[in-house]
Amino acid sequence: MSDDTIRLVTIGRMLRRRWRLLTVVAVLGAVVGYGTSLLFPPRYTTSASVLLPGQWEERELLTQAEIATSSVVVDRAASTLGWPGVSGGELRDRVSAKAADGNIIKISGTADTPERARQLSDQVAQQFITFAARLAGDNTDPESAAGPEDLRKMVTQTNRRITDLAEAADPGRTVESVQARTELAKLRTALQEAVKKLDEADPTTNRANMVVMGPAARPTGEAAPTRTQFIVAGALLFFLIAVIGHLAAARASRRPRTAPEIAAALGSTLLGTVDVPGERGAHRPEGRGPRSRIRRLLGLDIRWDLPTPRTSGDEASRQLRYRRVCAHLRDQLPGPRRLLVVVPEGDEVARRAAGQLVAEAEGDPSPASSSRAYPMLRVVGISVSQPMVPDRGTESGALVVLSAGSRTAEELADVAEACADAGHEVVGTVVVGTVRARPARSAGPPRDAATPALTVRGHAPGGSV
Incomplete structure (x- = not known):
């Protein structure tokens, strides 16, 4: 991890x-x-607004919103609409109501067409008003309703009695009669105002007068x-x-990224790290066929998690790294030997580095007979999925060259096991990194860095590689 x-x-x-x-x-x-x-299917939503006159508390408005979407109201609306195959239970999922500012209940209806959405909202609003008016009348207490009604009857009888008394009085012949008629008129006016205020204060009368504020608008767009x-x-x-x-x-990648981790996975010694100038397509493995073309088209043939190559020194400094690796390899071996340079197939960066190592080993300034000469190297490519290394012949040992973060620890262990099965001891590991090359300096004639022809596949008693 x-x-x-x-x-x-x-x-x-x-x-x-x-x-x-x-x-x-x-x-x-x-x-x-x-x-x-x-x-x-597409849905359309529209709303119809119902005004509730009078004074209402917030909890009462919420109760009215619940009543507007109750099964009784929606079932009556479904029965009135008479849509084939649409029951009240289905409409309940399409109807919603909420209390807005100004004692307004907004009833929203959703349907598969704009016209049906408008009809649904209007019909539910109408059924809500009807049911609310009936509910207000049914919930009135008989005893509390009898009091105002009896009072109205008494006021009517009193008005009649006042009229009779006024007609019986002497019509303006005396001062007392004029005063009596004036007092009776004031009493009648006061009674009429009291009855009017009683009617205005009756909650049953006010709250039953709900009105729809116009028909629902036809929706112009689909609902979300x-x-x-x-x-x-x-x-x-x-x-x-x-x-x-x-x-x-x-x-979750289990690929070793540092040089010590890679050497530990191979069970060998780290001889050093070398750099290869980055080139377009350097990380692209070779391959043909439809699958390889698709991978190249989608960019799956290159690693995305590799960091951007850093800027390196000049060509001389990079060649110095290769010479140091060859020197470490020479110091580690008891005498001049022939070694296999094992490179995983598809690792083009490691293949270029292996070619440079071979060029450095061949350009050894020491005499060939000297015990301090560089070993002779031969590059072989192996498949990581089924690693197969040539059996021990003229070469007696293997040098593994690969780029950082290109293989998992299990794959590296398989490579080391394949080398052991072929009788080759993994004498060292070289880790390759990609860098951005700077322009070569003019300090002297550059050393020939031509990459020799590499042995990619060969036949050996241990199998083909």
């Missing part, structure tokens, strides 16, 4: 090197989103989630899954 912190530069590098794959994944997600939208939202959501979801999958795979 890699403990490296995932930084923005890592995500940016992944987007640059895997943009083709991420684009294909996003398009695939959009197609899946489009297919999902076909399973959900629309087909476009499904497509965008599918593309975004698949894109995020691909990004998270790449990051999770990088975190």
